[in-house]
Amino acid sequence: MPQPLEKLKATLTQSPLDWVAIIPGSTLKYLTGLSFHLMERPIVAFFSAAGKPALVAPEFECTQIKNPAEWQLFPWTDEEGVDGAFAACCTALGLDGARIGVESLSMRVREYRLLRTFAPKAAIETADALIRELRIAKTDAEIASMQSAVNLAEQVLAETLPLIKIGMTETELAAELLVKLLRGGSETLPFEPLVQTGITGSSPHAAPGNRPLAPGDLLIVDFGARVDGYVSDITRTFAVAEISPRAAEIYRAVLAANRAGRAAARPGMLAEDVDAAARAEIERAGFGAYFTHRTGHGIGLDAHEPPFMVAGDTTILRPGMAFTVEPGIYLPEFGGVRIEDDLVITPDRARSLTTFDRELQVVAA
Secondary structure (H helix, E strand, O other), X not given: OOOHHHHHHHHHOOOOOOEEEEOOOHHHHHHHOOOOOOOOOOOEEEEOOOOOOEEEEEOXXXXXXXXXXXXXXXXXXXXXXXXXXXXXXXXXXXXXXXXXXXXXXXXXHHHHHHHHHHOOOOEEEEOHHHHHHHHOOOOHHHHHHHHHHHHHHHHHHHHHHHHOOOOOEHHHHHHHHHHHHHXXXXXXXOOOOEEEEHHHHHOOOOOOOOOEOOOOOEEEEEEOOEEOOEEOOEEEEEEEOOOOHHHHHHHHHHHHHHHHHHHHOOOOOEHHHHHHHHHHHHHHOOOHHHOOOOOEEEOOOOOOEEEEEOOOOOOEOOOOOXXXXXXXXXXXXXXXXXXXXXXXXXXXXXXXXXXXOOOOEEEOO
């Protein structure tokens, strides 16, 4: 299996792009294993189909390069500033007049302006489709890391449920999850845990607050772990102390949608087909207006990456693609339900990396 950097070089031989410019983030880590803090000091790596990659970075960050002979390095110090190193890099690589691809969701104005200043004749274009194709199908090793991240998250959830008590706040419960994740070996988290109770749960991305758990609440817990750089993302909804008929009705609809979405995911299907299958169940139950987001998103080094389970995404699912299935219903003045699983496409089906019980459980009874 070619290494990511070799895959990129091979792809660039068939691309109109001369160079790809990448700033710190998941793609740079994917290609090189390098992790830099994205702060006020500009760092840009340049890759082409042939020759050595180049790196403009603070001098002290260049010490991360294990084999300097394999790179063209343009270090700079805080006293010197970045301009001289960036100008030298642009001249050495012949970037003025070149076609340079960047990631549209991550390239910052700071680095973009440096390119415009020191390579004013360069054509700066999006490399999103190229990077997407490199990363969208995971290797067995990547999937194994995601499975480890899933296992850790599910272990933490199982350990946390018995600690839930009436009167505990959303923030207190989120803190329990956070501490257990880090103690269990998670690296930096893919996102801060979402804990939503009662009417707070009617907003899918509401941050944990000081609302205490009360009998009759629905409790949404959405969180994940990171292992070897790769993430998990799981959501389960619980009933606090008791299950009302209304809560049970909503939960049944979401569970049916989750099952339908997982069943629709297999090689050859379109990403949007997964969304359509899940959405049909919620519409059939009469809650279509309250399913306000896509059914899922890809996972890997990022918590959200292609493909996306939504109408209009016609990506053909193929082995190695990993993504979530997470339908939900969100009722104003009542609360919400979401059930989220992590799936990977295999040669003949979709396999769920998550196995935590999907039936409605009562906590703090």
